[in-house]
Structure formats: C-alpha cells, structure tokens
Amino acid sequence: MTSAENEVVDLCRDLIRIDTSNYGNDPGPGERKAAEYVAEQLDEVGISSEIYESEHGRASVVAQWGGSSGDGLLLHGHLDVVPAAAEDWRIDPFSGEIQDGYVWGRGAVDMKDFDAMLLAVVRERQRTGRIPERPITLAFTADEEAGGMKGAHVLVEDHPDLLAHCTEAVGEVGGFSTTVRGKRLYLIEAAEKGMAWMKLTARGTAGHGSMINRDNPITRLSGAIARIGAHEWPVQLTPTMQTLLAAVGEIAGEEPTPENAERLVEEFGPAARMIGATLRNVTNPTMTSAGYKVNVIPTEATAHVDGRFLPGFEDDFFETLRKLCGEGIDIEFDQNQMPWETPYDGALVAAMERSLIAEDPDALVAPYLMSAGTDAKHFKRLGMRTYGFAPLRLPEELDFTALFHGVDERVPVDALQFGARVMDRFLDQV
Numbered sequence: 001m002t003s004a005e006n007e008v009v010d011l012c013r014d015l016i017r018i019d020t021s022n023y024g025n026d027p028g029p030g031e032r033k034a035a036e037y038v039a040e041q042l043d044e045v046g047i048s049s050e051i052y053e054s055e056h057g058r059a060s061v062v063a064q065w066g067g068s069s070g071d072g073l074l075l076h077g078h079l080d081v082v083p084a085a086a087e088d089w090r091i092d093p094f095s096g097e098i099q100d101g102y103v104w105g106r107g108a109v110d111m112k113d114f115d116a117m118l119l120a121v122v123r124e125r126q127r128t129g130r131i132p133e134r135p136i137t138l139a140f141t142a143d144e145e146a147g148g149m150k151g152a153h154v155l156v157e158d159h160p161d162l163l164a165h166c167t168e169a170v171g172e173v174g175g176f177s178t179t180v181r182g183k184r185l186y187l188i189e190a191a192e193k194g195m196a197w198m199k200l201t202a203r204g205t206a207g208h209g210s211m212i213n214r215d216n217p218i219t220r221l222s223g224a225i226a227r228i229g230a231h232e233w234p235v236q237l238t239p240t241m242q243t244l245l246a247a248v249g250e251i252a253g254e255e256p257t258p259e260n261a262e263r264l265v266e267e268f269g270p271a272a273r274m275i276g277a278t279l280r281n282v283t284n285p286t287m288t289s290a291g292y293k294v295n296v297i298p299t300e301a302t303a304h305v306d307g308r309f310l311p312g313f314e315d316d317f318f319e320t321l322r323k324l325c326g327e328g329i330d331i332e333f334d335q336n337q338m339p340w341e342t343p344y345d346g347a348l349v350a351a352m353e354r355s356l357i358a359e360d361p362d363a364l365v366a367p368y369l370m371s372a373g374t375d376a377k378h379f380k381r382l383g384m385r386t387y388g389f390a391p392l393r394l395p396e397e398l399d400f401t402a403l404f405h406g407v408d409e410r411v412p413v414d415a416l417q418f419g420a421r422v423m424d425r426f427l428d429q430v
C-alpha cells in the first residue's frame with residue numbers, strides 16, 4: 001500500500017475531528033483551525049501556502065504547486081461542513097471513528113474525503129519528487145455550505161491573481177460510482193443547475209374585510225404561487241444529460257428520449273432522487289406572509305419561491321416564471337446564481353476517465369448535471385472549465401446521495417484509498 005493510501009484515512013479522520021460547522025454569518029468554531037491544519041500538512045513536505053481570511057475565522061488556504069509548463073489547473077475542496085444534530089446520529093458526528101469499514105462523521109463525503117485525498121496524494125508525490133509539470137493551484141475554502149461568499153467568492157474577487165493562470169478546475173461533486181443493472185457507472189460533474197431564491201410581493205388596497213375589494217394583494221399573490229407551485233416544467237435535456245442518458249440507455253437497451261428520460265433515471269435506484277431533479281426546472285413556493293387581523297385587508301402580501309433552473313434554459317425559465325406570476329407581482333432576488341455547463345470533452349476529461357478505468361476496468365464513466373451548486377460557480381466566473389471529480393468506488397447497497405448533509409454521514413475506508421489511487425493516476429496525466 002502506498003503512503004497516500006495509508007495517509008488518506010488518517011487525514012480524513014483528523015479533518016472530521018475539527019468541527020468546521022458553518023452557521024452562515026455566525027463564524028463557526030473550526031474553519032480557521034482546519035485551514036491551519038491543511039497549511040501544516042503542506043508545510044511538512046515543503047509546500048508553502050497562504051491563509052486568506054475574509055472575516056474573523058473564515059479562512060481559506062491556497063498553495064501553488066507543480067511546474068511551469070502550460071496553463072494552470074485548480075484543485076479545490078471546501079473545509080466547512082453543515083452542522084450536525086448529534087442526538088440523531090449513531091456515532092458522534094465529529095469523532096472520525098472507524099466502524100464497519102467506514103470512516104464516520106460530518107464531512108465524510110462532503111467533502112473532507114476529497115480534501116484528504118488531495119493532501120495525501122500531493123504529500124506523497126512531493127516527498128517522492130513526482131511533481132506534475134503543469135502548474136497546480138490547491139485551494140481549500142471556507143463557507144461553501146452557505147454559498148461561498150466568505151470563501152471561494154473572496155478568492156475570485158479579491159485575489160484573482162492567485163488563480164489567473166488556471167484554465168481548468170476540479171472539485172466536488174462527482175467521480176463517485178452508481179450502479180445501473182449491476183454495472184458500475186461513475187459520474188463526473190460537468191454542469192450545475194442555477195438557483196433563484198425569489199421574494200414575490202403583491203401590493204393592493206387596504207380596507208375593511210366586510211367590503212368588496214377587487215385589489216386584495218393576498219388574492220393576487222395566492223394565485224401566483226398556486227400557479228408556480230403547480231406548474232409542470234417540461235423535461236429539457238442539456239448536452240450533459242443527453243450523454244448521461246445515452247450511457248444509461250445503452251446499459252438498459254433503450255434509446256433515450258425526453259419521454260423515457262424519467263424512467264431511465266429510475267435505473268439509478270436511490271441516486272435518482274438527485275439525478276431526477278436535473279431533467280427539468282423546479283419551482284417550489286416555500287414561505288408566505290401577509291396580514292395581521294381577520295377583518296383587515298392588508299396592503300401587501302409576500303411569498304418566497306425556491307427556483308432551480310437548467311443551464312441553457314435560463315431565458316425560458318424567467319419568461320415562464322413572469323407569465324405564471326401574472327400582473328401586479330414584483331420579483332426580487334435574494335440569490336440568483338447562474339447555472340453552468342462545461343463541454344464533456346478534451347484532455348482533462350480523458351485523464352479523469354482513464355484514471356478511473358485503470359482502477360476499475362469494467363466500469364463506465366459519464367457526465368452528469370448536479371441539482372445544487374458548489375464552489376465551481378465562483379471559479380467558473382474566471383472562465384475556467386470546471387468539473388466535479390472526487391473519485392469513490394461505492395458498494396451498490398449504499399444510498400450515497402442521502403449521506404450529503406444527512407445523518408450518519410460516512411465513507412468506506414476502501415473508497416478513500418481507491419480515490420487516492422485514482423487521483424494519483426490523474427496527476428500523472430494532467
């Protein structure tokens with residue numbers, strides 16, 4: 001066993017034991033500590049790094065590694081995690097314990113597993129002089145779980161010089177295996193949905209609840225959110241999803257079409273929960289507020305809608321949404337993050353595919369579209385081709401996607417070691 005395969009497990013456990021819960025604006029206890037830990041691990045093998053703090057405790061680490069031949073490659077992982085309610089867990093979520101062949105704890109799959117893989121492989125290659133010729137930038141960020149505004153966003157906005165030479169980036173959430181009809185299919189993230197968190201406001205004429213009122217803002221707003229909530233968004237297949245469904249269709253012996261797309265996605269078993277959400281736009285009303293007394297018509301009513309939309313269908317999404325709202329509704333955006341899609345081609349994709357297949361020769365590899373956002377959306381703004389590739393070979397019976405932000409988050413020890421081997425092969429080829 002290589003030293004990276006040995007180290008990856010301990011590094012992952014150490015990182016889990018540093019509680020980096022992200023409570024949004026409230027600085028959690030551990031992001032700074034985790035950043036210092038990463039900097040120490042790099043320093044120990046002679047790689048210097050810099051810690052960038054956007055606010056007290058909100059620390060990200062960046063190191064420049066590799067040679068000077070060609071364009072830079074960014075390898076990035078976030079250090080923060082979502083909080084965990086310990087009483088719901090079988091094991092203390094910040095213990096990093098090993099049980100039943102798994103490393104347990106918050107961050108085990110999102111994404112201290114990949115942070116540990118990167119560190120283990122970079123440390124081993126540095127120690128043995130196997131340093132890639134291509135310039136490699138390593139970034140371990142704060143605040144991804146709350147949108148990255150105090151992490152990746154700050155690196156992109158305030159320190160673009162650190163990343164200026166990078167044309168490609170690799171981070172989460174991809175490279176894990178799914179099982180379709182007994183065949184392992186690895187999914188590389190090549191696209192993410194956009195996110196529109198919207199506040200809808202209807203204004204009307206206040207008055208007595210006993211009288212006729214044709215300008216009641218609650219009536220108008222209710223119509224809008226009922227239409228939005230009930231709208232059946234059509235299946236729209238982006239290039240990424242067309243390629244994915246072609247791979248699934250091949251295993252299932254069916255030509256993929258928009259009509260059978262949903263059925264084909266069911267072939268993924270539990271992973272269909274996430275993948276199924278990427279066949280179409282989604283809009284869900286999530287909060288409403290209006291009024292203060294039963295016999296008073298208020299002047300204003302508000303509602304919030306969580307909208308997730310496909311890359312390439314942005315205009316269609318916002319036009320349809322405005323139509324569904326109808327007249328007299330103002331839309332404001334609490335968040336409006338654009339979706340992205342990187343063509344699934346080129347040397348980097350080939351390197352990811354080859355390194356997976358070298359470790360799992362019978363498997364297939366395909367791109368997929370992620371239903372939520374990652375730090376990639378920030379790095380994308382600098383024009384990088386971004387992908388999600390944190391390789392894990394997973395047992396068929398594990399409901400992997402449920403572990404993200406879930407209870408009893410855990411990662412198989414042998415999957416961590418597999419990931420370290422694949423990343424090592426990947427770095428041979430970049």
Ligand SMILES: [Zn+2]
Pocket residue numbers: 078110111144172374
């Ligand atoms: Zn994550």
